[in-house]
Amino acid sequence: MADRPRPDKARRRLIGAIAAGGVCALAPDIAVGGAYEDYFRAVATDGASTVRSLLQRGFDVNATEPQRGDTGLILALREDCMKVFDVLLNAPNVNLEARSGNGDTALMIAAYKTNLPAVKALLDKGAEVNRPGWAALHYAAAAGSNDIVALLLERYAYIDAESPNKTTPIMMAARGGHILTVKLLLDEGADVTLKNDQGMTAIDFAEKFNHKDIAEGLTYRLRKMGKLP
Structure with missing residues (x-):
C-alpha cells in the first residue's frame, strides 16, 4: 500500500x-x-x-x-x-x-457568480447588503444580473455605492456593456453624473469600452434632464 x-x-x-x-x-x-x-x-x-x-x-x-x-x-x-x-x-x-483576503464576502461572490438562489438565501439569513467599498451591487452590476440587482435594491442596497476609487454600480454595468442593467439602475434613480477618482462617469466607461449604444442612451437621458446642452 x-x-x-x-x-x-x-x-x-x-x-x-x-x-x-x-x-x-x-x-x-x-x-x-x-x-x-x-x-x-x-x-x-x-x-x-x-x-x-x-x-x-x-x-x-x-x-x-x-x-x-x-x-x-x-x-x-x-x-x-x-x-x-x-x-x-x-x-x-x-x-x-x-x-476573503481581497475583501470579498459570500454575498459579493454569489452576486458576481449570478447565483440568485444563493443571494436570496444569504439575504434571508441576514447577510449585510451594504458595506464600505466594493459591495454586492457592484458585483451584480458588473455581471449584468438584473434579477440580482433588482433583489439587492429591494433589500435597500445603496444604488450609488462607491468603491474605494468611487466607482459606482452603474459605472460597472456601463463598463461591461450591460445595457439592460444600466437602464434598470437608471430607472431606479442611479446618478449618472457621478465621477470616480479618475474623473470618469458611466458615459466615459461606456465610451472607453466601446459600448456606443450605452453612451448614447445615457447622453440622451442627461440632455432630457437638462444636465447637458
Whole structure:
C-alpha cells in the first residue's frame, strides 16, 4: 500500500488544484492529511457529508484556506458547490460577513457568480447588503444580473455605492456593456453624473469600452434632464 501523503504535501496539492480552477471536479483519490485538509477538500468537491461530519466534531466553520483566505462558505460559492453551501449556511456560528483576503464576502461572490438562489438565501439569513467599498451591487452590476440587482435594491442596497476609487454600480454595468442593467439602475434613480477618482462617469466607461449604444442612451437621458446642452 502506498504511503499516505504528508499533510504539508497534501496542502500543496490542494492549493494547486484550487488555483487551477474547477475544483468541484477533483479526482476522489487525492489523499489529504488532517482535519484542515479534509475539510477544504470536501468543500471544494461538494462533499456535504464530510463537511457536516467535521463540523459536528468541532471544526471551525469560519476557518480560512491559504490560497485566497476564503472561508468554506465563500469557497463553496466560488466553486459552485451548493450542497456544501447549504450545510455551511445553516451551520451554527457561521460568519456571513467574513471576508476573503481581497475583501470579498459570500454575498459579493454569489452576486458576481449570478447565483440568485444563493443571494436570496444569504439575504434571508441576514447577510449585510451594504458595506464600505466594493459591495454586492457592484458585483451584480458588473455581471449584468438584473434579477440580482433588482433583489439587492429591494433589500435597500445603496444604488450609488462607491468603491474605494468611487466607482459606482452603474459605472460597472456601463463598463461591461450591460445595457439592460444600466437602464434598470437608471430607472431606479442611479446618478449618472457621478465621477470616480479618475474623473470618469458611466458615459466615459461606456465610451472607453466601446459600448456606443450605452453612451448614447445615457447622453440622451442627461440632455432630457437638462444636465447637458
